[in-house]
Amino acid sequence: MDYSLSFKVNDKIYLRDPEGTELGKQMVKHSIDLIFQLGFEHFTFKKLATEMNTTEATIYRYFENKHRLLLYILNWYWSYMEYLVLFQLEPVQSSKSKLEKLVELLTRELPESAGQTDYNKNYLHQIVISESSKVYLVKEVKEINQHEVFKPYKDLCERISNLIQAYDPHYLYPHSLSSTLIETSHSQLFFSMYLPKLTDCGSENKQVFVEKYLKDLVFTLLNKPQ
Secondary structure: OOOOOOOOOOOHHHOOOHHHOHHHHHHHHHHHHHHHHHHHOOOOOOHHHHHHHHOOOHHHHOOOOHHHHHHHHHHHHHHHHHHHHHHHHHOOOHHHHHHHHHHHHHHHOOOOOOOOOOOOOOHHHHHHHHHHHHHHOOHHHHHHHOOOOOOHHHHHHHHHHHHHHHHHOOOOHHHHHHHHHHHHHHHHHHHHHHHHHHHOOOOHHHHHHHHHHHHHHHOOOOOOOO
């Protein structure tokens, strides 16, 4: 059965809710396409306006700057990932199998079958790998965090932390491990594609390599004597 996906994004991120208008929805869709094609550094509201046949002023009515727009896109992704964790792990029985499935979700491209969206999921996945750290590795992170704009990311980490604790209730660092799994899945995929000597990937399929590496990492940590 086909169904559409929609997630409520923190209203502190935008000036006008892009989900409230067709223009706003197209703005986010075209932003994902352009950021994938150009990279975040070369992406501008002027280029987005040209792509959409509109004006820069129109874009600025929705978002204060391109950092907030990227933060909006990442909020949507984090909410979607938490949904995937709930949806795809629900029928899985054992706590070990749940963790294995989790690692697969973190390292593979977003499934086309898990809900319909106007966004290009492959582009979105590549943006997450290459650009996601840029939303919080900023000087103003403490200030913008006060508005709970990273709550979907924290919720995803909490969900993963619960899976870790279900497998090993005595493990002392479940939240640290959960954020490490997320960030390492991104960095190792990026390194495997562009800086392979920072990994042990070799000629192996990159997603398969990162999946195997993270499974080895998590179970080596959780299975060692306390």
